[in-house]
Amino acid sequence: MNAALAEARPSNSAFDVEKVRADFPILSREVHGKPLVYLDSAASAQKPRQVIEAETRVYEEEYANVHRGVHYLSQAATQKFEATRTRIASFINAPDENEVVFTRGASEAINLVAFSYAAHFLKEGDEILISELEHHSNIVPWQLAAQRNGAVIRAIPICQDGQIDMAAYADLLGPRTKMVAITAQSNALGIIPPLERMIPMAHDASAKVLVDGCQAITHRPVDVQAMGCDFFAFSGHKIYGPTGVGALWGRAELLEAMPPWQGGGEMIARVGIEKSTYKGIPHRFEAGTPAIAQVIALKDALDYVDGLGMGAIAEHEAMLLDHAVRRLEAMDGVTIIGTSPAKASIVSFLLDGIHPHDIGTIVDREGVAVRVGHHCAQPVMEYYDIAATVRASFGLYNTLAEVDALIASLEKTREIFA
Amino acid sequence: MNAALAEARPSNSAFDVEKVRADFPILSREVHGKPLVYLDSAASAQKPRQVIEAETRVYEEEYANVHRGVHYLSQAATQKFEATRTRIASFINAPDENEVVFTRGASEAINLVAFSYAAHFLKEGDEILISELEHHSNIVPWQLAAQRNGAVIRAIPICQDGQIDMAAYADLLGPRTKMVAITAQSNALGIIPPLERMIPMAHDASAKVLVDGCQAITHRPVDVQAMGCDFFAFSGHKIYGPTGVGALWGRAELLEAMPPWQGGGEMIARVGIEKSTYKGIPHRFEAGTPAIAQVIALKDALDYVDGLGMGAIAEHEAMLLDHAVRRLEAMDGVTIIGTSPAKASIVSFLLDGIHPHDIGTIVDREGVAVRVGHHCAQPVMEYYDIAATVRASFGLYNTLAEVDALIASLEKTREIFA
Amino acid sequence: MDDLRDLYQEVILDHGKNPRNFRHPEDANRHAEGDNPLCGDRLTIYLKIGHNGLVEDVAFEGRGCAISMASASMMTEIIAGKTEEAARALFHRFHDFVTGKEEIEGADDEDLEKLIVLAGVKQFPMRVKCATLAWHTMTAAMDGENVVTTE
Amino acid sequence: MDDLRDLYQEVILDHGKNPRNFRHPEDANRHAEGDNPLCGDRLTIYLKIGHNGLVEDVAFEGRGCAISMASASMMTEIIAGKTEEAARALFHRFHDFVTGKEEIEGADDEDLEKLIVLAGVKQFPMRVKCATLAWHTMTAAMDGENVVTTE
């Protein structure tokens, strides 16, 4: 089936990957004397010069602290800063830009909801469902919240193909379910859960849904209104943006009901020594000086991917994934973990008799950067009773030749272990 | 006295401010057709090209996610990332680099202590002392913590000259005092509290001390061991570093006893769906992907100021402050707020009959960027029964001519309001 | 400096220094506090609304910049004797005007014409809140909300 | 590729594939689990320590990369029959050696000499933890700690 899909796709699509690669300075470097083959975008994506230059421009041309000043630079920086909020809202089709809260990244966004929503609106015995596919960042914050309020964490199991066990999910949902925290795409396996069915089911049970959009947002268009979730979290650094910035989107009526989490400058209306009043959303959740230059440059990252077109990116990456899967399947002793067809841009696998860690070290000497380990998703590893996998993840700048380089480096690994 | 001080100082010191200015690209720009006179470094400092280029270099040459990869780029990025931790430890003379936790900034650092230390080790009726000089970021987190555990916030009052009322402080300290949160320098007035006396007094009462070092660290050498505090917080963006990064230093034995605050990748040892175990310090407190490029470039900021010498910077800024104070005092109808001589780099003042907001708007048209408002320090404003001041704050790149430009712009303001 | 002279016209400086109706009427039956957290300024607007919905008296107290004081002072002069509805409608147009949504040339409305001295604020987006604070607070008082914040 | 051939020498691949003393002795009186959170690997080391402080038996179970398995396997061969003290001292020297703190040339110590095949790890700083995990875990077991993590 993968082969059929790949052949159905025109080989010379409108997507000009060589032109794209020229935008990413790091891609022309060598590693251990070999051209860099960067297949670790799921951990963090490389940055186009448009983004790098945007951050530089802030510091060189219009930098000041935001929101508090009447002077020119402060106004200019504030305007650009807020323009990113507006851009994010349009990028994920949020109804209102004030529903977009800036955070350090997806992890902080999920912690915000866990502290401010879960810790206040969940009571002892209420249940939080999280799937076995989740990244630790969508597990541990809920555990910490549950420790505080006596809520109970329940796991939505997965099936052998890495997909959500929908029957088990249906069984788990009940009157006690108050929150479902689910990834829009597994970072460990690439699997895409059927959110279009899962979210309505959660809402039927009157639960709220937080979607971890960290991976999904980099690979295909996101529309939070169509998706119907209540919260959506993502990180800038995975979508070709700077480090140190991410965002939470939440429905206004939920955010407005939530108490502040962190305290500091920016988020207050009036401060007395003993008591303070807080601003409205989104500022109530943005304590202290934000990641100003990074927020501003995040807009350029979104503009960049939008300029290429999320649809075109998805198609290009699907081609890479199909090619990788076909070539891996053609190798002896390869086991792909997570075989559900609902999958994008990521392939996790094992090589018989060779530990992923050893593979990672060896292919690195060929210039190939893959991730080996548990990918911050230990429950997935536990399900398959493995400690680690090798994960190749593709970004918009990868090529078919790079997939071939990966395969060649795996062949070398096998020679060493022969 | 100020005049005497200024005259005692050699006018052509080793500090070459024009050479320094050439390192800061933004300083050569114009605002409203006038050369930029940036007197708002206390809100956020401008960045030298060394810092800007360092961040660019990360993205262009050695970028990957940290801590989790065996591939070359990930190792290289991790090494540079951790090198900043070591650099911070040496910069503030911390005994152990593992006592340095990366945060978004000072606000997040203080929230971390308020959530993880105060919320766990303080009980109903325990007292947290904070001074009336504090920035909102050193007030609101404690209020939020106190709301959770029933602790009580008590204000250390200030005197008419803006300095801490030490007699009142001595009276407030008692067996219930568990935490003293105090700034090493007021951002609103520039006043420097006598920490060398206040910290031992707090320790005699068996209280812990958190020092908000946000302003102080940019103006003079910091030695946390000599200071004797238990926690120290600061932001990168105020010390000529990138936005989106800051740090908490805490004594190892305290940090080790503190439970994690945010959950996510990086900070765990092992994750099960229901329960997880956490890493040791500092990683336990660093959930999710950190501000990688910004952390790395923060080292260059510290190297930069260290290269000039914190002593030389302090001397240069003292000269600017003395000159500003003298010229302001020579104007009619100027009231300086905070007249204690223990003061650095910041002067806050009022002009009779003209609201600070109007002053800010008018001097901006002359290219002069000052901050007007409450400076996120409403308790100070309340003490003086004012809504706002004009604050001129000096950085290492400011000149005597810029102070004169400020004065000239204030004269213009008075003409308009004449 | 032209923008500045536009912003700080004589009329404004005069109202700023000598605000009209700067008092607390004992018989006010509505009031609201308006906060501008940016600069920490705070005004209280007092209204006496008659049975017929007429603004019989309007006054204010508080502190603020020249723009917010002048705007408040001028507002008290203009809306006294108007109906609630007319006062709200006027604010609506004034708001559109200072935020640049509507152009007002000359004399289609005598009250708006008086407010044209505040037009200079259009060149200073950060100061629009100062020019509208009193008005927001006035409508809050009419709505029975006692605190309003312009963020 | 030379660095790689140094790292993955025949002896190591052999120990990795056919680990010695890979078992759970029933009469072990000490044990500890060692975790390498980076890759999720986990080993358990079992020791039988005699009254005289002699390591009478040592074995391990678990999973890991070729380096950690080989290092564990070789360790069990080398420390059996040694005193606790000697085993700890050996780890100390081995640790200094793989972290580049000490150079070991040839035969000043027969046990260390056997471990020289692990020298290749010096060129791979990320893998030093793999080479030392079993040893850390062994000393933890001696100290009566049951879990150890190499971060």
Ligand SMILES: Cc1ncc(COP(=O)(O)O)c(C=O)c1O
């Ligand atoms: C004294 C003081 N404390 C705390 C802060 C908060 O720092 P940040 O906004 O970078 O978190 C600031 C600056 O805004 C400050 O000046």
Ligand SMILES: Cc1ncc(COP(=O)(O)O)c(C=O)c1O
């Ligand atoms: C699916 C998923 N969720 C959450 C995260 C956490 O994101 P961050 O580390 O940027 O906070 C990641 C990436 O690490 C991820 O892949």
